[in-house]
Structures are given as structure tokens and as C-alpha cells.
Amino acid sequence: MLADRPLFTKEFNEITEFTPTKDSAYIYGTSGEPRSAFADELAARADSVRFYKVTAEDKYYFSSDIAGGDQISLRNKSSISAFLQSVSEPVVYIDITGLGHATWAALMRCAVEQGRTVRVVYLEPSSYLKTLEPKLGDIFDLSLRIQGIDQLPMFPTFGDFEEEKSCFVPLLGFEGTRFAHMFENVQPEDRKTFPIIGVPGFRQEYPFSAYLGNANPLQRSESFVRVRFAKSNCPFSLFYRLEELASEFDDHVMKLGLVGTKPHALGALLFAMQNESRSEIIYDHVLRKPGRTSGTDKCLVYAVSEFMGL
Secondary structure, three states: OHHHOOOOEEEEOOHHHOOOOOOOEEEEEOOOOHHHHHHHHHHOOOOOOEEEEEEEEOOOEEEEOOHHHOEEEOOOHHHHHHHHHOOOOOEEEEEOOOOOHHHHHHHHHHHHHOOOEEEEEEEOOOEEOEEEEEEOOEEEOOEEEEOOOEOEOOEOOOOOOOHHHEEEEEEEOOOHHHHHHHHHHHOOOOOOEOOEEEOOOOOOOHHHHHHHHOHHHHHHOOOHHHOEEEOOOOHHHHHHHHHHHHHHOOOOEEEEEEEOOHHHHHHHHHHHHHOHHHEEEEEOOEEEOOOOEEOOOOEEEEEHHHHOOO
């Protein structure tokens, strides 16, 4: 039962209630979403915390305000490890709100593997930008384009398994085009697609929006009858749901499609780290639209190292 399992999450209803622990490090970046500027505000009231800003990034590298902004390759583990070694504080917060998946996923994994105390921070948005002409599968105006299915750094793909012994598990958001694109690329076996929708959602109506946004691919893939649920802002709820599914198909590889919330993506990556031989991360490296969200809601802090038993 999920209710009997620890979730390792601290929720702050007001962002001013959260302050990192003394003498810790805080890694963050800002984007076209105003909520990502939270770290800049936090720095003004957390003078015992060292802040490290990611100043530029794409799916191959990132730059930071350490060492003059040199590029750090996301495909080179030693390069990322060296960056983290320059972050001397033993407790490391990684704020994923304004960072791209490629950057924060690689940093999180390498920090965990270094034995650091890792805590992940995420700020929920108050609302998403709605499209001017809403229609089935296109409710919110969130992305500029899909850049293509490609490996997520530090989470390699592999092909030495029988395709008929794999399950496709897309973690759904509002964008049915992303789910459809990923489904066409993966070409999963019949009846082995298990979408996961965030229930409860950030807001009460969001699960219905997820169904509406993904109605066409859910219908075409006939996967609407196999939908599973996990709390949208909780990586650990998602992790446990994946564990349950993996136990049902104990000789199958789990192909995890990251098209939903960042907390769900975090849960999938934690699952992949603990189940490397039977997990594959699938990501479309979507280019997100500036101003896609407005406002801030809850601030969530995930005790990743404690969850991983470190």
C-alpha cells in the first residue's frame, strides 16, 4: 500500500518557509518561467548557503558561474564529477525548476554516486499558459518544438533485450503530440503500454486535462484501459508505482517515457538508477516555450539520498 510507504518529501505552502540547511550548496538555473527566479530571491535570505548558477545549457553541455563559465560536457562523466568536486559543501540542493532535464538528471546522478547528501527542489506553477484556440490534444501552449528522441546523459540506452519483453510506460502531461511522437518511435508491443497520469494533480482539474490532452494517442494505442496513477508532484509515489508494474512483468524491461511533470521524471530516473539492467529512459528533448507558466504554488524538497539509502 502506498499509504504505508515513506515519501521523503517536505512540502512548503509558502516559498518563504523554505531555507536550505546552513553551509550547504544550492545549484540552480533560470529559464523563461518567472518561478525559476526563486533561487535568486532565496540567495538574499540564505547567506550561509553557497549558490552555484547554471548560466547556459543544452542537451550536450552546461556552463556555470564557476571557473569563468567553462562548458561542462554532459556526455563526459569525469567532467561532471570534476564540477561537483569544486562544490565543496557536503549537502547539495539541486533546484530542477529552471533547469533542463539533461542538466539536472546528470548532476543528480553524479552527486548521488559521489555519496553526497542530495536534495532536489521543485516549485509548482500556479497555472499553465493556455493556447488561444484550445482543441483536443492542444489545451495548453507549453512547447515550441520536439527536438527528437535521444539519450538522456548519464542514462544510456541499450538494445540487448527482446523487444517483446518490454513495457512502454509514458509519464503523461498535457501534450498529446509528445506522447504520440514517442509512441511512434518506440513502437511498443500490443497491450504493453501503461501510461501514468498524475493523480492527484497540481490542481484538482489537471488529471482531466491530461486525459483530454492525450485523448487521441490514448485511443489509438488502446492504452486508456491500462492507465495507472501516481501523485503528480511526488517522485516517490511514481517510483513505487513503477515497482508494482515491474513486479507484474518481472522479466521485462521498463521503457520510461518522460513527457510529464519533473517530479515524475525524477522518480523515473531514481527507478532507473536502482534497476539499470531493466530500465531505459526515453526523452524527446522538447524545447519549452518561454512564459509557459505563471506564478508559484508549493515548494517541494525531495530527500533523494535518504530515499536511496545513502
